Every structure is written in structure tokens, then in C-alpha cells.
Amino acid sequence: MTDTDPIKERLTPDALEAHLRAIGEERYHRRHPFNERLHLGRCTLNEVRAWALNRYCYQRTIPRKDATVLARLDDVEARRIWRRRIVDHDGDPGDAPEGGLRRWLALTDELGFERDYVVSQQGVLPAVQYASEAYVNYVASQPVLEAISSSLTEMFSPTAIQERVSGMLRHYDFITPNALRYFEHRMSEAPRDVDFALDYVKRNATTADLQNRVSAALRFKCDVLWAQLDAIHYAYVVAEPPPGAWRPPLALNS
Amino acid sequence: MTDTDPIKERLTPDALEAHLRAIGEERYHRRHPFNERLHLGRCTLNEVRAWALNRYCYQRTIPRKDATVLARLDDVEARRIWRRRIVDHDGDPGDAPEGGLRRWLALTDELGFERDYVVSQQGVLPAVQYASEAYVNYVASQPVLEAISSSLTEMFSPTAIQERVSGMLRHYDFITPNALRYFEHRMSEAPRDVDFALDYVKRNATTADLQNRVSAALRFKCDVLWAQLDAIHYAYVVAEPPPGAWRPPLALNS
Numbered sequence: 001m002t003d004t005d006p007i008k009e010r011l012t013p014d015a016l017e018a019h020l021r022a023i024g025e026e027r028y029h030r031r032h033p034f035n036e037r038l039h040l041g042r043c044t045l046n047e048v049r050a051w052a053l054n055r056y057c058y059q060r061t062i063p064r065k066d067a068t069v070l071a072r073l074d075d076v077e078a079r080r081i082w083r084r085r086i087v088d089h090d091g092d093p094g095d096a097p098e099g100g101l102r103r104w105l106a107l108t109d110e111l112g113f114e115r116d117y118v119v120s121q122q123g124v125l126p127a128v129q130y131a132s133e134a135y136v137n138y139v140a141s142q143p144v145l146e147a148i149s150s151s152l153t154e155m156f157s158p159t160a161i162q163e164r165v166s167g168m169l170r171h172y173d174f175i176t177p178n179a180l181r182y183f184e185h186r187m188s189e190a191p192r193d194v195d196f197a198l199d200y201v202k203r204n205a206t207t208a209d210l211q212n213r214v215s216a217a218l219r220f221k222c223d224v225l226w227a228q229l230d231a232i233h234y235a236y237v238v239a240e241p242p243p244g245a246w247r248p249p250l251a252l253n254s
Numbered sequence: 255m256t257d258t259d260p261i262k263e264r265l266t267p268d269a270l271e272a273h274l275r276a277i278g279e280e281r282y283h284r285r286h287p288f289n290e291r292l293h294l295g296r297c298t299l300n301e302v303r304a305w306a307l308n309r310y311c312y313q314r315t316i317p318r319k320d321a322t323v324l325a326r327l328d329d330v331e332a333r334r335i336w337r338r339r340i341v342d343h344d345g346d347p348g349d350a351p352e353g354g355l356r357r358w359l360a361l362t363d364e365l366g367f368e369r370d371y372v373v374s375q376q377g378v379l380p381a382v383q384y385a386s387e388a389y390v391n392y393v394a395s396q397p398v399l400e401a402i403s404s405s406l407t408e409m410f411s412p413t414a415i416q417e418r419v420s421g422m423l424r425h426y427d428f429i430t431p432n433a434l435r436y437f438e439h440r441m442s443e444a445p446r447d448v449d450f451a452l453d454y455v456k457r458n459a460t461t462a463d464l465q466n467r468v469s470a471a472l473r474f475k476c477d478v479l480w481a482q483l484d485a486i487h488y489a490y491v492v493a494e495p496p497p498g499a500w501r502p503p504l505a506l507n508s
Contacts, residue, residue, distance in 0.1 A: 134384040
């Protein structure tokens, strides 16, 4: 069975989980050529910069995405659990301890970007903006089961993050552990978030039809991540950035 | 002055039009490498097929986009004029005379796609879907002036369409005038639509601030078109389609 064949008879919860993991194997962006390039040390400094700048656009939509889901959850306990995601990214007032967005800016700082420029999002690829917005619109407009299912790409992120952190530290002399501290935190946050979401999905997707919706939601989300790397790879590796997007300074081009 | 320098003092209506035309020179997708390739006869059959399949996704969002604008217009006369855009694309009941969407399907028919497959949009690139949806969301959420201004890429389409039709007929033996009849109609529809929208913008953008919004709206829309061709060029010319997108049949690959 490939991951787009419809589920015809209800799967057991564990078989559903196995189905979702198979989707990750096929479609999670760990396999994207840009990620492979990034992790294997084949990116130039400016390619890493382009990735960090654009990925910030996605990062900053995540708390809005999670607030959109939060607004649709009826159950107090579910909301308490989901709320932690927003705290993880936004931090607390005063930002000590800092949230994930600040940690991401530590990376763009070390890569030499002005913080105001990154936060302004002026140079971001339109395709990355559209994909990020598509994710927010999806969780706003689809049933709650799909909204929660779409977060399940986190099932696959620890492996990718491990490859990324170890690969980037080994291969790039311009990358320090401090610049990658966003990922260190994700290694503990993501599995905790998955515990809730996967349990929710396994308990609530009780028919083949609902399981197909869960499957489609996870594929949707894999597409969102993949499309961002397509755009970054196109603009900064194989072709040219579109009009208006960030262009590497010539002197820094390597 | 480049097209992203803010307008500091109110431009005359004609100077505003000149400013908008300068944006088109810089950012309209006529200059995109995929369009140049398409018009100069350098595309393979499968690249033309990928373009037609994906562009249908954009085409089909246009009547929804125009209905979204229509829903926000207060003035009866403006609505009567705007409504023609929807008729142009959707046609009339029974579809005689046919609308633009049917005419686009004449192209995908001749390129060998099953009509059901095209209409299902199954194989479309996610990035093309996101860009199309971003356009609808933009006209839903921005002020009416920006919603109308974003249509002004039509100022630049007749030149591009002329290049496209003559280039494709000259270079591709698999393209007939019948397959391109969508474009023949656009040659008269687009200038009529521009007459209204450009007049509206010139009359209503009465301050430098409003003129900057008009300018940003047109740049936004240029990005929407450009991003679609980036995605098509990446997936079908310079790299690989993402998981789940249409893949050219090997036997037809040329």
C-alpha cells in the first residue's frame, strides 16, 4: 500500500500510526535535496543564510497557527496542553527564559543579519510566505481532527534535527552550538507535543473515513515543509531569487 | 527611483500609472526564465503539459477571487462592471458561449490530459495552490483599493500573450490555434478590465500613502505570478517534482 491509497477498512490505532510513519518516510522534508545539502556540509554560507532567513518566516507563523488551533479546542485540559506550544515559541513576558523565536534569531544574528531586517521579513521568498500562510489557513478552516493531525510532522523531526545539528557543527566553521540552540530545545519539546497529538488522533480517528482525513492532513503538512525548501533551493542554489527577495551580498558569496 | 522606493509626495494620476508600468517592467512574469523558455520553443512537451496543468489551478481561483472582490464593492455600477470578469471565466449556464475555464481545458485536452484529472487538481504543485490561495486571501483581507490594484497585472498581459501565442504556434507542432483560444479572448477582455481598474485606482489613490498601497498591491500580485513559474521551473526543468505532484510519463518524456 502506498501512502496515497485510501484506507478502505478501519485500521487499528497502531496500524494507523504505522501508516502515518510511512507517510513521513516518503514525504517528510528530511529527504529534500536542500536539507541533504545543508546537513552534509555542501551549502555555502549564503545558502545557509538564505535558509535561516526564510525559515524564520515559517517559525513566526507557528504560534499564530497554534493559537488558531487553541481557539478551536473546547476542552480545558486539551487547551492547557496545546498552550505549551505557544509558550515554547513565544517565551514569557520579558523573554527570560527566551522562546523559540528568539532562539532562531540567535542563528540569524550569528549569520550576520540585522535583527530588524529578519523580523521585517522584507527579503523572504513569497513562496515561503504563501506556504506558511496556507498552514494557518488550513488549521482555521479544516475540522479540529485535521488541524491536530497536521502537527504530526513533529513525529519525524527529532531524527532530522539530530542530523542537522551534528552535520552543521561538523561541516560549517561559521556555525556554533549557540546558534543552533533552537534545535536543542525542540529535541525535548517535539516528542512531548507528539505524545498528545498522536494519542488524540489515535483515539478520535475511529473510522476509515476519519483515518483518511488524518492521512491527508499529514500529507498536506509535509507538502508545506517541502514547498519551502523547493523555493529556497530554486532561488539560492539552482536558479535566481525572484524580484524583491534577499540577494546575497557579492563580497560574501562563497 | 526603483519600484520599491516609497512614494513620498503624491504623484499625479499619470505619474502613478507610469510608476505602475515600471513595476511591470521589473516584476511581471513575462521576464521569468520559464516564460522565456516557453515562448522561445525551448520547452519539452512535458514541460508545456506541466505548465498547463498547474496554471489551471490558478485560472480556477480567479472567479473566486473576483467574486470575493465583488462581495466587497458597494457601488452597483462598479459591481456590474466587475461581474463581467466572472462571466468571462465561468461562462453562462450550459456554457455556450463557453467561459475561460472551459477554454483552458481545451488546451489540457490537446496536451493529452484526462479532463477529470485536470479538474481534480490532484497533481498540482502545492506551491501553485498556495500562491493562488494567497491571492484570494489577499483580496478578502486587504482594503478594496488594494484588492482592485492587485488586478492591474492585466496591464502587462497583452504583450506577454502575443509573445506566447505566436511563439507557441511557431515552435511547437503539438500546439494548435484551438488549444490557445483562451488567450485570444483575453486579448480583448484584459484591456477592458484594465480600463475600469486603472481608472478606479487613479481616481481613488489620492495621497502618497494610498499610492504606496497601490504599488505594494501590484508588487504582491507580480509575486503571485512569479512564484508559480518558479515552482513549475524548479519541479519540471531544473530539479524534481515534490512527492505527490504530477510526474511525466516516461514514454512521453522528450
